[in-house]
Amino acid sequence: MTINSTSARAAELLAAGEENNPFVACSPLSGTWSTDIGTEVLDAANAGNTLSTFDRWEATENGSNRAALAVDLGSPQSPTFIGVAAHNLGTKASEVFLQRSSDGSTWSTVSTSISPTNNAAFGWRIDSTVTDRYWRLRCDNIPSGETAQIGIAFFGTEIIIPQRIYQG
Numbered sequence: 001m002t003i004n005s006t007s008a009r010a011a012e013l014l015a016a017g018e019e020n021n022p023f024v025a026c027s028p029l030s031g032t033w034s035t036d037i038g039t040e041v042l043d044a045a046n047a048g049n050t051l052s053t054f055d056r057w058e059a060t061e062n063g064s065n066r067a068a069l070a071v072d073l074g075s076p077q078s079p080t081f082i083g084v085a086a087h088n089l090g091t092k093a094s095e096v097f098l099q100r101s102s103d104g105s106t107w108s109t110v111s112t113s114i115s116p117t118n119n120a121a122f123g124w125r126i127d128s129t130v131t132d133r134y135w136r137l138r139c140d141n142i143p144s145g146e147t148a149q150i151g152i153a154f155f156g157t158e159i160i161i162p163q164r165i166y167q168g
Contacts, residue, residue, distance in 0.1 A: 001121045006111045008127035009080070013160075021160050025081045025123075028156040031071040035059045036136050038067030038148070047153040053086035056151040061142035069153055070136035072104065078131045081158040083123035086151025090116035094148065095140045098124050100132035107136065125158065 005013070013019040028051060033044035038059035047057035048071055059067040082098055089096055095115045099107040110130060114122050135155060139148040 001123070002114055002116065003123050003125060004112045004114055005125040006127055006130065008129065009125045012127055013125075018160050021162070021164055023081070023125075023158045023160045025083055025154055025156055025158055028154055029073055029077050029079055031073040031155070033057070033153075034070050034072070036068040036070035037138065038062045038142075041147055042149075044069055047150045048155070051152055051154065053151040056086060056149050057153070058147045058149045060147050061144065063144075065142050065144065066138060066140050067142055067148040068136045068138040069150055070104075070134060071153070071155060073133055073135065073155070076102075076131045076133050077155075078128045079126065079135070079155040079157065080128055081123060081125055081154070081156060082135070082137075083121060083154040084137065084150055084152065085121040085154075087116075087119055088147075088149040089139055090118040090120070092139075092142050092146060092148065094142055096122075097138040097140065098126075099136050099138055100130065101134040101136075102132055104134040107138075123154075
């Protein structure tokens with residue numbers, strides 16, 4: 001699983017001595033899901049509301065090789081973990097950007113993009129000072145006429161396990 005961290009979150013974890021501690025993603029935030037870029041094929045709510053790999057969001061790229069899954073959290077929220085699973089973005093050689101907005105139209109990228117090399121789960125750990133109402137996963141490099149698919153888009157918090165787990 002590929003996990004990127006914002007530099008502020010990495011510094012927080014390092015200062016607390018928790019940079020290598022395991023964590024559990026929990027407490028999914030609820031919101032209204034939509035296709036922000038592209039043509040929706042399967043409902044955006046499938047990815048964010050069910051947290052099931054059976055249902056999924058699917059959108060055809062917009063002619064500029066992009067599709068985006070967005071969520072309106074209703075009020076400014078601070079998710080500390082965003083995860084994506086059950087997707088085809090590695091197969092499509094997509095580059096995925098985590099973005100946020102206060103108004104739903106002007107977007108800023110939160111952390112380093114992820115370019116999955118396969119269809120395994122991936123995610124971002126972000127610092128709790130990053131707060132906004134609107135969030136989206138922008139998928140770039142979707143081949144012309146093809147679709148991006150995400151089965152699970154998790155926006156929530158994390159619980160850090162206080163004890164490291166060692167093999168042996």
